[in-house]
Amino acid sequence: MKMAFTHFETTLFLALFASAVLGVVTKKTDRERLMYGLTSFGYFLATIFGLGWLMYLGHR
Amino acid sequence: MSEKPEVPYPPLPPVSKWLPVLVVAWLLPGGGHFYLKRTYRGMILSGCILLSFVVGLMMRGYMFQPAGGDLLTTVIYYGGFAANLATGLPFFMTKWFGYESADVAGHVVDYGTKFLVAAGLFNILAMVDAWEIAVGRKD
Numbered sequence: 001m002k003m004a005f006t007h008f009e010t011t012l013f014l015a016l017f018a019s020a021v022l023g024v025v026t027k028k029t030d031r032e033r034l035m036y037g038l039t040s041f042g043y044f045l046a047t048i049f050g051l052g053w054l055m056y057l058g059h060r
Numbered sequence: 061m062s063e064k065p066e067v068p069y070p071p072l073p074p075v076s077k078w079l080p081v082l083v084v085a086w087l088l089p090g091g092g093h094f095y096l097k098r099t100y101r102g103m104i105l106s107g108c109i110l111l112s113f114v115v116g117l118m119m120r121g122y123m124f125q126p127a128g129g130d131l132l133t134t135v136i137y138y139g140g141f142a143a144n145l146a147t148g149l150p151f152f153m154t155k156w157f158g159y160e161s162a163d164v165a166g167h168v169v170d171y172g173t174k175f176l177v178a179a180g181l182f183n184i185l186a187m188v189d190a191w192e193i194a195v196g197r198k199d
Contacts (some may be wrong), residue, residue, distance in 0.1 A: 003118035003119055005171070013175075014175065017109075017111065017112045017182065018178070021104075021182045022185075024186075028198065
């Protein structure tokens with residue numbers, strides 16, 4: 001079985017896994033972990049969309 | 061001048077207390093946390109690492125073999141191999157079951173390779189976290 005995702009789906013999965021792991025290992029309380037995970041996922045999303053737009057505008 | 065510098069961490073406990081945790085955490089992703097009864101954190105780590113690894117395999121990601129050459133090639137291939145090895149038992153299972161994938165161009169395979177490497181790096185973070193819990197530097 002072979003799986004093929006789009007660029008967007010792939011980066012989204014990687015962002016999700018990375019922020020969950022970073023959230024769990026970085027902070028000391030569950031609330032801090034949740035907030036850190038959500039914040040880093042937000043930053044990942046902002047970077048994905050920002051770089052996406054940058055590449056789109058750079059290639060016009 | 062005569063004041064002693066503050067010790068940031070307590071002294072390490074004996075190796076027998078944290079080495080088994082480190083070995084379990086390496087071999088079974090998230091296993092160190094299960095061993096230390098941090099079940100929920102272990103489940104999240106285990107799920108993320110194994111899913112990342114499985115997605116990488118299903119995208120036919122390339123498993124790095126140590127190879128020399130110029131500096132960049134050496135860093136990429138040795139570093140990639142170290143990250144793949146850090147996944148522990150899932151890495152050995154792919155070897156035992158004969159998983160092979162060519163190092164070819166293409167975005168799906170390339171992303172698969174990144175997922176496999178990322179799984180290993182996540183497991184290194186999980187191992188460090190488990191070690192910190194085992195030596196009492198973290199709860």
